[in-house]
Amino acid sequence: MSIASGPRGGPPPLRSLGLVLHRDGRFLHEGLPVTNLRLRAAFERGVRWLPDEGKYVVTLGHFRGQVDVEEAGFFVRGVDLATGRLALSDGTQEPLEPASLRASALDPDALLCTVKRAVSPYGVPARFLRSAQAELLAAVEEGPEGLVLCVAGTRHPLPQL
Numbered sequence: 001m002s003i004a005s006g007p008r009g010g011p012p013p014l015r016s017l018g019l020v021l022h023r024d025g026r027f028l029h030e031g032l033p034v035t036n037l038r039l040r041a042a043f044e045r046g047v048r049w050l051p052d053e054g055k056y057v058v059t060l061g062h063f064r065g066q067v068d069v070e071e072a073g074f075f076v077r078g079v080d081l082a083t084g085r086l087a088l089s090d091g092t093q094e095p096l097e098p099a100s101l102r103a104s105a106l107d108p109d110a111l112l113c114t115v116k117r118a119v120s121p122y123g124v125p126a127r128f129l130r131s132a133q134a135e136l137l138a139a140v141e142e143g144p145e146g147l148v149l150c151v152a153g154t155r156h157p158l159p160q161l
Contacts, residue, residue: 014055017065021047021056023106025075025089025129027067044089047073051120071106072127074115079135084152088115088126096136098149098156111136 018030027034027043034040046058047067056073057064067073078087085093100114104127111133114123128136139150140158148155 014050014053014057014064014066017058017067019043019058019065019067021067021069021073023071023104023110023127025127043067044075045091047090049073049116049119049124071104072112072125074124074126076113076126076128076132076136078132079139079151081135081139081151084154086113086115086126086132094126096151098151099159101149101159 019034020028021043022028025044027040034043042060043058046060048057048059048064049055050057056067056069058067075089076086077089079085079096080087084096086096087093094115097114100123102112104110104112111128112125113128115126117123136149141148141150141155143155145157147158149158150156
């Protein structure tokens with residue numbers, strides 16, 4: 001077994017990078033903000049959830065390292081109300097699950113939802129950036145059943161937020 005690989009030639013064991021993903025989407029390295037835009041964008045695209053280890057990692061090419069996540073490893077950058085799809089910080093798109101909407105425990109004015117069910121049956125949280133949250137809330141209407149979210153031509157009752 002080489003030093004670069006783990007048991008049976010798999011990936012090397014995870015180790016912390018000293019990288020923290022803050023609840024507002026900022027990356028910090030050893031307490032200092034990552035200000036290089038290209039590096040920050042690469043980190044955002046490289047975030048992955050490893051359900052077997054219960055950890056988030058950042059992958060850059062063949063390199064990967066553990067990242068400490070304050071609240072959510074993924075961020076909703078945009079909402080397509082016509083299709084009900086979310087644009088996520090890692091460059092992927094996911095369907096919105098309206099029933100998974102909830103207020104952040106760290107910031108009650110921020111919304112979270114569940115994404116990445118293909119990776120983990122329980123999914124993982126994604127936090128709405130302010131602009132995406134404003135897009136989503138523009139689709140809220142009051143109906144006889146209370147507040148509803150109108151997405152992709154369907155009215156979804158809003159959970160108690």
